[in-house]
Every structure is written in C-alpha cells, then in structure tokens.
Amino acid sequence: MARGLRQLIPAALSAALLAALVLGTLGAVTIRAGGFGALRGPDLSALWFTVWQAALSAALSCALAVPVARALYRRRFMGRGLLISLLGAPFILPTIAAVMGLIAVFGRRGFVNEALGAVGLPEVTIYGAHGVIAAHVFFNLPLATRMLLHGWQAIPSERFRLAQSLGFGPAQMLRHLEGPMLRRVLPGAALAIFLVCLTSFAIALTLGGGPRATTVELAIYQAFRFDFDMSRAASLALVQVGLCLGALVVSLLVTLPSSSEAGLDRPPVAGLGAGLVLRAQDTLAIAAASAFLLIPIATILMRGIPTLGALPGSVWSAVGTSLWIAGGSTLLTLALALPLALAAPRHRWAEAAAMLPLTASALVMGTGLFLIARPFVNPTSLALPVTLIANAALSLPFAVRILIPEARQLQADYDRLAASLGLTGVARLRLLTLPRLARPLGFAAGLSAAFSMGDLGVITLFSDGETQTLPLALFQLMGSYRLDQAAGAATLLMVLTFALFWACDRIGHHADPR
Amino acid sequence: MLTLDNLTISQGEFRLVANLTLATGSRTAVIGPSGAGKSTLLGAIAGFIAPSAGRILWNETEITRTPPGARPLSILFQDQNLFPHLSVAQNIGLGISPALRLSRADHTRIEAALERTGLAGLGARKPAALSGGQQSRVALARALLRAKPLLLLDEPFSALGPALKSEMLSLVAEIAQEQGTTLLMVSHDPDDARALCPQTVPVENGTAHPPQPTDALLDNPPPALRAYLGP
Numbered sequence: 001m002a003r004g005l006r007q008l009i010p011a012a013l014s015a016a017l018l019a020a021l022v023l024g025t026l027g028a029v030t031i032r033a034g035g036f037g038a039l040r041g042p043d044l045s046a047l048w049f050t051v052w053q054a055a056l057s058a059a060l061s062c063a064l065a066v067p068v069a070r071a072l073y074r075r076r077f078m079g080r081g082l083l084i085s086l087l088g089a090p091f092i093l094p095t096i097a098a099v100m101g102l103i104a105v106f107g108r109r110g111f112v113n114e115a116l117g118a119v120g121l122p123e124v125t126i127y128g129a130h131g132v133i134a135a136h137v138f139f140n141l142p143l144a145t146r147m148l149l150h151g152w153q154a155i156p157s158e159r160f161r162l163a164q165s166l167g168f169g170p171a172q173m174l175r176h177l178e179g180p181m182l183r184r185v186l187p188g189a190a191l192a193i194f195l196v197c198l199t200s201f202a203i204a205l206t207l208g209g210g211p212r213a214t215t216v217e218l219a220i221y222q223a224f225r226f227d228f229d230m231s232r233a234a235s236l237a238l239v240q241v242g243l244c245l246g247a248l249v250v251s252l253l254v255t256l257p258s259s260s261e262a263g264l265d266r267p268p269v270a271g272l273g274a275g276l277v278l279r280a281q282d283t284l285a286i287a288a289a290s291a292f293l294l295i296p297i298a299t300i301l302m303r304g305i306p307t308l309g310a311l312p313g314s315v316w317s318a319v320g321t322s323l324w325i326a327g328g329s330t331l332l333t334l335a336l337a338l339p340l341a342l343a344a345p346r347h348r349w350a351e352a353a354a355m356l357p358l359t360a361s362a363l364v365m366g367t368g369l370f371l372i373a374r375p376f377v378n379p380t381s382l383a384l385p386v387t388l389i390a391n392a393a394l395s396l397p398f399a400v401r402i403l404i405p406e407a408r409q410l411q412a413d414y415d416r417l418a419a420s421l422g423l424t425g426v427a428r429l430r431l432l433t434l435p436r437l438a439r440p441l442g443f444a445a446g447l448s449a450a451f452s453m454g455d456l457g458v459i460t461l462f463s464d465g466e467t468q469t470l471p472l473a474l475f476q477l478m479g480s481y482r483l484d485q486a487a488g489a490a491t492l493l494m495v496l497t498f499a500l501f502w503a504c505d506r507i508g509h510h511a512d513p514r
Numbered sequence: 515m516l517t518l519d520n521l522t523i524s525q526g527e528f529r530l531v532a533n534l535t536l537a538t539g540s541r542t543a544v545i546g547p548s549g550a551g552k553s554t555l556l557g558a559i560a561g562f563i564a565p566s567a568g569r570i571l572w573n574e575t576e577i578t579r580t581p582p583g584a585r586p587l588s589i590l591f592q593d594q595n596l597f598p599h600l601s602v603a604q605n606i607g608l609g610i611s612p613a614l615r616l617s618r619a620d621h622t623r624i625e626a627a628l629e630r631t632g633l634a635g636l637g638a639r640k641p642a643a644l645s646g647g648q649q650s651r652v653a654l655a656r657a658l659l660r661a662k663p664l665l666l667l668d669e670p671f672s673a674l675g676p677a678l679k680s681e682m683l684s685l686v687a688e689i690a691q692e693q694g695t696t697l698l699m700v701s702h703d704p705d706d707a708r709a710l711c712p713q714t715v716p717v718e719n720g721t722a723h724p725p726q727p728t729d730a731l732l733d734n735p736p737p738a739l740r741a742y743l744g745p
Contacts, residue, residue, distance in 0.1 A: 416582075420588070421583055421612050431608075431614060
C-alpha cells in the first residue's frame with residue numbers, strides 16, 4: 001500500500017501546485033473585490049455583451065457550418081483533404097494574427113473597402129460588435145464544420161441508400177436523415193463555441209471596445225490598465241469566474257462532441273446531391289467558406305513576407321522572448337499534466353485538479369497574480385515568469401484530456417506485465433510510459449507551445465512596454481498603424497506557431513518506437 | 515512448495531476459496547467451467563488480485579502481500595506478454611534487470627536463452643515482426659532467464675494452432691524439468707492436461723479443490739466438471 005501511495009506523489013504535487021495557483025488567484029481576487037459594489041453601469045453592459053455576442057457567434061458559426069459540412073461530405077474534389085486539415089488550423093492559429101488578417105481584408109484600407117469605394121458604395125467597418133462576432137465566426141466556423149462533418153460521416157451509408165431507393169428528395173433527406181443528426185450534434189457544437197467566446201479577450205481588445213463591444217475580459221483589462229481601479233478589476237474578475245463556472249457546469253452536464261477524432265472518411269453514397277442546383281449550392285458553400293477563411297491568412301502572408309527583412313529589432317527580441325516562454329510553458333505543462341493523466345484513470349481527483357484552470361480565464365489569473373505579487377515586488381518585473389506560468393496552467397486541461405485516454409489504454413494493456421516484472425519508478429517511465437505515450441505527449445506539447453506562442457492575455461496586464469512577447473509587439477505595431485510591419489510580425493508569428501506545433505508533433509511521432 | 519491456506523477471493527457476488535498445496539517441482543493443471551475462477555486463482559497467486567482472506571506461502575515464507583514483481587514466480591498471460599515497442603532482446607532483458615541495465619554477461623545469457631527457445635538471431639526484432647508462436651517463445655525465454663521456482667501459465671498458447679500449442683507445451687515441460695520449476699497451468703483442453711500434468715486442480719462451485727491425479731479425475735469427473743467436459 002505504501003508503494004501505491006508513493007506512486008501518487010508526483011500527481012499529488014501537480015494537483016497541489018495547480019490548486020495553489022488557481023485557488024490562490026481566485027482568493028486574491030475575491031478578497032480585493034469585496035463583493036460586486038465596485039461595478040458600474042458599463043460593467044453590466046459588458047456582461048450583457050459577453051453573453052449575447054457569444055450566443056450570436058455560436059448560432060452564426062453553426063448555421064453557416066451546415067451547408068459547408070454537407071458540401072464537404074458529399075463532394076470530392078482536389079484539395080478536399082487539405083481543406084479539411086486546414087479546418088483544424090484555427091485551433092492553434094494566434095488570435096492576433098488572424099485579426100490582423102481580417103483587418104487587412106475588411107479594414108479601412110482593406111481591399112473589400114477599396115472595391116466598394118471603386119463602385120461608389122459606402123465602406124464597411126470591421127470595428128465594433130459585428131467585427132468581434134465576425135472574428136469569432138472566423139475562428140469557430142471551422143470547428144463547427146468539423147463537428148458536423150463527423151455527424152454526416154456517422155450516418156450509416158445504408159440509410160442514404162435506402163433513402164435513395166425510396167426516391168427521397170432533399171427535403172425528405174433533411175427530415176429523415178440529416179435532421180435527426182443535426183438535432184443531436186448542433187446543440188453540443190453551439191455550446192462549445194459559446195463557451196469559447198465567453199472568455200474572448202484579444203479579439204475584443206483589437207476589434208471591440210467602447211460601450212457596445214466590450215467583453216468582461218476586456219473590461220478587466222481596461223479597469224486595470226486605464227483606470228488603475230483594482231477593486232473594479234477584481235469585481236469584474238469575479239463576474240468572469242462566475243461565467244466560467246457556469247460554463248464548466250453546463251459542459252459537464254452536456255457531453256460535447258469531439259472535433260479531434262479522425263472519423264471514417266468513406267466515400268459518400270453515389271448519386272447524393274446530384275442535380276445542378278445542389279451542385280451549385282455546394283460549390284458556393286465551399287468556395288465562400290474557403291475564401292472567408294483563407295484570404296485573410298493569404299493576405300497577411302503576401303503583405304508580410306516582403307517586410308520580414310525590415311522588421312525592427314524589437315520584434316526580433318520579442319521573438320526570442322516568446323520562444324523561451326513557449327518552451328518553458330510547454331515543459332511545465334507536460335511536467336504537471338503527465339502525472340495527473342497517469343493518476344486520473346484510478347483517481348477522480350487528479351482529473352478534477354487538471355480541470356481547475358478552466359474556472360479562471362487568462363485575465364482573471366493575471367489580475368489575481370498581480371494582486372498577490374504587488375505587496376512584495378514590482379509586478380512588471382515578473383511579466384515573463386507570470387506569463388509562462390499562466391500559459392502553462394491554461395493549456396493544462398487540454399493536455400490532460402489528450403493524455404488520459406492513452407494513459408488508460410497503457411494501464412489496461414501493460415500494468416500486469418510491468419508489475420509481474422517489477423518494472424517501476426524511473427525505469428517504468430523510461431521504458432514503458434514515455435515510449436508508449438510519445439505521440440499524445442508530442443501532440444499535447446505542440447498544442448501548448450502553440451497556445452503559449454500565440455497568446456495575448458496575461459502579458460497585456462503586466463508588460464511595462466519594454467518586455468514584449470511577439471503577439472504584444474504585433475498588437476503595438478497595429479496600434480500605431482504600421483500595418484506593413486504588423487503584417488510582417490503576423491507572418492512571423494503564424495509561421496513560428498505552426499512550426500512549433502509541427503516540430504513537437506513530429507518529435508512525438510519520431511520518438512514513438514511503434 | 516506452494517501453499518494456499520484458506521485463500522479467499524471475493525469480487526462482488528463471486529467468491530472462490532482455495533485450500534491446497536503443490537509440491538516443489540510438480541506439474542499441475544487447473545481445469546473447470548469458464549467463469550469458475552481459474553484465471554482469478556492465478557491472478558491472486560501472482561499478486562494482481564488482493565485476497566479478502568487467507569494466506570499464500572512459498573515454502574515457509576508468506577507472500578500474500580508481496581508486490582507481483584517480487585514474488586518467486588513468473589506468469590505468462592493469455593495476451594500482452596511483450597512490450598511491442600521494445601526489441602525481442604530487450605523484452606527478454608527485462609527479466610534480468612527491469613531497468614534494462616545489462617552487462618555483457620547478461621547479453622550472453624540472453625543469446626543463450628534465444629538459442630534455447632529456437633529464436634537464435636532474432637534478438638534485434640520487434641515482437642510485431644515475429645509469428646505468434648515465436649512471440650510465445652520470447653515470453654518463455656524471459657521466464658527461463660528469470661528462473662523463478664514457480665511458473666504460472668494462464669493459457670498463453672490458446673491463440674496458437676493445435677500442433678504449435680503442443681510443441682510450446684512440451685518446450686515448457688522441458689524447461690520446467692531442467693530448472694526444477696513448479697508448474698501451474700490453466701487448461702481448456704483435457705488432452706493437454708493429461709499429456710503434461712500428472713495432477714489437476716478442479717475449480718467448480720466457488721472452490722479450488724486440492725490436486726488429484728489427472729487421469730483418474732478426467733476418467734471419472736464429478737458432475738459439474740462432467741457437464742463442462744461433455745461426454
């Protein structure tokens with residue numbers, strides 16, 4: 001028994017560190033807030049905006065995803081596989097870089113407005129509530145499309161064949177086959193997107209603002225940076241914690257569909273969606289979605305690559321800072337996540353501890369850590385370590401969720417054999433655990449490295465303007481309207497983020513001895 | 515000598531009691547209807563299932579609470595006997611040092627074990643590159659090197675064809691003979707039991723009975739065993 005307890009020490013340490021971090025920050029925030037008395041009228045409208053923009057973003061993403069997913073299900077064309085893979089990319093795409101792309105297309109001097117101006121139409125603006133929502137759709141339409149595509153692929157092809165042999169038209173097809181699937185998949189997809197949008201910060205920071213487009217996260221930032229009103233920032237942080245807790249409870253009650261499983265990509269039943277009208281409809285859906293998702297990114301790359309050589313030195317030093325923060329935070333994530341994932345199949349508390357960071361958003365954690373640090377040191381001197389720790393904590397739940405199924409499988413397959421051979425401790429880690437978990441570890445490392453690389457959150461609270469990460473440097477270039485340099489920095493950020501993800505994932509595959 | 519002293523295993527409704535001894539160097543089959551608890555019995559002896567009462571002794575030493583790897587036994591499971599990511603030689607080497615810290619002398623011993631089990635020259639391969647019979651031989655080679663006084667077989671050869679299975683069983687018998695190993699094997703096939711094991715432990719109705727001469731038992735089985743064996 002003593003041996004069993006000793007094996008749990010690393011997991012217990014991880015859990016204790018996480019609990020201290022999360023509960024410590026929440027405690028600091030709660031004490032400083034001393035209730036909700038410091039909140040003012042605009043803060044309530046921030047809460048209201050946060051909720052309705054998340055709802056609308058979720059609804060729009062799902063509604064638009066239906067025709068795109070259906071088209072992807074029943075058509076085969078060159079580059080279809082690539083397009084489906086790219087639909088997974090927004091998950092690690094740095095928010096600020098994508099926003100830069102949307103501005104380059106839809107902004108005042110973007111080519112949409114140039115085209116509109118050329119034919120004498122009034123210009124559109126990407127700033128404001130609708131801009132925030134458009135950016136959320138940009139990030140979440142791909143997510144919803146993948147979930148729905150899996151839904152379509154999960155409908156047995158026998159049913160489609162039966163429907164065809166009975167002569168169903170598109171309306172009957174929708175009613176008897178696709179409708180039931182959509183009723184099953186859509187609520188979960190919408191909920192997942194709604195939850196993500198509740199903690200939106202970087203998008204609201206760049207495209208929102210003002211009384212009508214401020215999220216709670218952004219309001220925390222403004223109370224903190226502009227008003228230096230720590231009580232109000234803390235009260236707002238409590239509101240955000242309430243939102244996160246509510247979201248967490250809802251997501252525990254509803255099983256969210258997964259967008260990460262590959263799913264069987266069998267060819268569709270022949271003759272589905274035949275006819276000129278349906279063909280045109282599918283072509284339009286795929287073309288429009290691809291254009292909406294790819295053109296902003298392509299624009300950044302086209303504008304950014306030529307300016308790479310002319311980037312100011314501050315950007316390059318920000319690159320160095322971001323890289324070491326990403327590296328450190330990835331190592332910390334893995335060091336905390338692996339023991340928890342290994343303990344989780346037998347001990348529920350380990351999984352619960354791993355989900356703790358979901359109760360705090362980036363800005364909440366930043367506020368709490370600032371409040372804790374302030375009596376002792378100048379918080380700005382801690383900007384980078386705090387960013388590293390917060391990034392690690394925020395990507396930990398994802399890493400643990402990736403690792404748990406594999407850890408469970410590992411234990412089911414090899415626990416008895418390892419025990420019968422006396423394979424324990426470091427030898428077990430080296431000879432069994434690390435080799436068998438190399439792939440999911442590489443994938444989890446890639447995700448946390450990408451998250452950390454692209455994150456624009458905690459650093460905005462702590463930075464004194466001198467210490468910069470690459471996303472923050474990009475944000476400041478955008479703020480000073482140096483858009484060509486900003487495009488260069490955004491290109492650099494995207495390339496580095498994907499390169500980090502790809503490298504970690506490859507290392508995992510390479511280290512997998514299978 | 516293996517002694518099961520009033521060993522009691524309880525899992526929900528299921529309950530199995532064993533009161534028996536096996537002499538050192540004996541070869542014993544475990545026979546009984548499926549679900550009677552044959553694998554459970556072996557699992558308890560190997561240390562994967564904690565008994566609710568009773569004791570397990572090897573000679574005079576109690577091993578009821580000893581961790582599986584420290585018990586004086588090797589066990590071959592029905593499947594998952596090898597780590598697929600380690601080479602054949604490494605899988606065998608785990609039997610010498612679980613941390614795979616192997617001296618040159620150890621490597622020589624591994625080579626010898628490979629040779630003894632008919633696997634000469636295959637040490638560098640991964641298990642997936644071997645046939646089912648060869649994979650069984652690797653697990654057996656490791657047990658050979660560990661040279662524990664007790665060997666438990668939980669139907670490790672059941673996926674092999676009849677000819678290959680009896681070939682493997684006679685190899686086991688040979689090695690057990692050479693090392694003076696006490697052998698306890700679960701069997702579904704009365705012919706295997708007759709061929710290899712002079713005595714048999716019948717498991718039925720929640721009891722693992724003391725060993726009886728295999729031929730006499732199978733010629734004249736008690737009712738529950740008769741129903742299982744068929745006419």
